[in-house]
Amino acid sequence: MKVGSTATAEDLVQDTFVSAIRAKESFKGDSSEKTWLVAILKNKIIDHYRKKDVLKNTTEYLSETDAEFTQHFFDSAEGNHWLREAAPQAWSPSADSNLNSKEFNDILQLCIHKMPSRLVPVFISRFIDEEDSDVTCKVHNISPSNYWVIIHRAKVLIRSCLEKNWFLSKLAR
Numbered sequence: 001m002k003v004g005s006t007a008t009a010e011d012l013v014q015d016t017f018v019s020a021i022r023a024k025e026s027f028k029g030d031s032s033e034k035t036w037l038v039a040i041l042k043n044k045i046i047d048h049y050r051k052k053d054v055l056k057n058t059t060e061y062l063s064e065t066d067a068e069f070t071q072h073f074f075d076s077a078e079g080n081h082w083l084r085e086a087a088p089q090a091w092s093p094s095a096d097s098n099l100n101s102k103e104f105n106d107i108l109q110l111c112i113h114k115m116p117s118r119l120v121p122v123f124i125s126r127f128i129d130e131e132d133s134d135v136t137c138k139v140h141n142i143s144p145s146n147y148w149v150i151i152h153r154a155k156v157l158i159r160s161c162l163e164k165n166w167f168l169s170k171l172a173r
Contacts, residue, residue: 001109002045002124004117012048016041042129046139049121055140061118062149073156089163104166111161115154122147123154 003009019040020027027036049055070076073086082088112120125136137147 001105001112002128003048004113004120008048012041012044015044019044049140055118055121055142058118058142058146058150062146065116069153073160086160088159089167107162107166108158110165111158114161115157119150119154119157122150123158126151126154 003012016037020037023040027033073083075081075083112123115123121140122136122142125131125139126133131139133144133147136142137144142150
């Protein structure tokens with residue numbers, strides 16, 4: 001889910017094991033091996049996004065796409081209130097129980113995959129890895145204001161996608 005491709009994920013896991021084997025002498029045992037390997041993998045994922053340079057020129061990208069993004073969800077004539085068809089819908093009370101469902105996770109992955117690639121690493125950092133905003137800004141070399149714009153857009157897109165592909169489609173069944 002974090003890199004959007006099974007092949008890329010497998011490569012990163014393999015790189016993690018190779019790095020761990022090379023650095024096994026430096027493992028002090030202060031944490032479990034699993035924790036140590038997960039930390040290496042996390043750094044490999046960060047390096048993956050840095051190499052792809054996904055967040056290069058983020059300020060320009062956000063400025064260039066602002067009008068297009070806004071027109072799909074908000075009515076500028078009405079003071080940027082939600083468009084009626086894009087407004088958030090009430091989710092069923094069992095939404096929390098759905099979070100553990102494999103089917104829901106598949107839809108969530110689909111929604112993340114549909115998101116513009118520039119939003120994905122920040123969204124994952126915030127909502128999957130639960131990283132602090134300061135850490136995410138530093139790791140991805142973005143300003144706090146860009147961070148919050150990305151988070152806002154990602155949340156709107158994820159909510160819209162989940163409503164269309166999960167919550168509202170389950171009501172129609």
